[in-house]
Amino acid sequence: MQPDPLTQTFSALADPTRRAILARLAEGEATVNELAEPFDISLPAISRHLKVLEAAGLVSRTRTAQWRPCRIEAAPLKDVSTWVERYRRLWDESFTRMDAYLTQLQKGDPDARKN
Amino acid sequence: MQPDPLTQTFSALADPTRRAILARLAEGEATVNELAEPFDISLPAISRHLKVLEAAGLVSRTRTAQWRPCRIEAAPLKDVSTWVERYRRLWDESFTRMDAYLTQLQKGDPDARKN
């Protein structure tokens, strides 16, 4: 059985080569050879990285003659964003202050609104 | 040599047990046994998951008698948020429209401001 989607996404992102590939694809479509060019690893290795990204839904591919242009797919990144936002209050100062403010209001503190 | 921080963070998050541990810690500190309770795996396994989270800077620990209360640390999550925000335009409709608008403006389209 394969892992849940978020696990697959995080696994796919847990590799600098794959994140670099995504960064390149954010600028537009590219073929496998174009994607491989900046890296010091073999083409089959790149091909497998793309397979991982594709399995995670982060990349889709079409076929044009002998080329397989790759395109970035955003949906899983949106899921990552949604996931991490649940923790924003832990690092965001203004969120923390608003949180405290709302808590005070909820407690019925009449002075809370003065803050 | 160990991997770069972002890689370490994504690797740490690429496990459902570890994400569940973080979700629990977002509600407040907890001891190792408390964290282990919901899971069907051995305590040493949990201990190792915590070690991975700690190495990634996602968890810190203090010492109180024989307990080691764990606390969530937000900094790496903020880095994840920053990373993924670079791709927001790829999934965010309103961002896409704003992007198109700015592109039009940049082209010097005098009608762009009417949109």
Add this chain to the structure above:
DNA sequence: GCTCTACTTAACAAATATGTTAATTAACGA
């Protein structure tokens, strides 16, 4: 058909990750 280009698949090696049970460390408390 033959060859070139683009890319994937196969077979393998090495490293890393994840779980287990058993043994160990450390502090508390009767």
Add this chain to the structure above:
DNA sequence: TCGTTAATTAACATATTTGTTAAGTAGAGC
């Protein structure tokens, strides 16, 4: 001091990941 509780470390098995080189597939173009 001795037993209990909390947690880690050790030793081990197994699976997954990531890379390699060599071989295979598929379309383009002469």
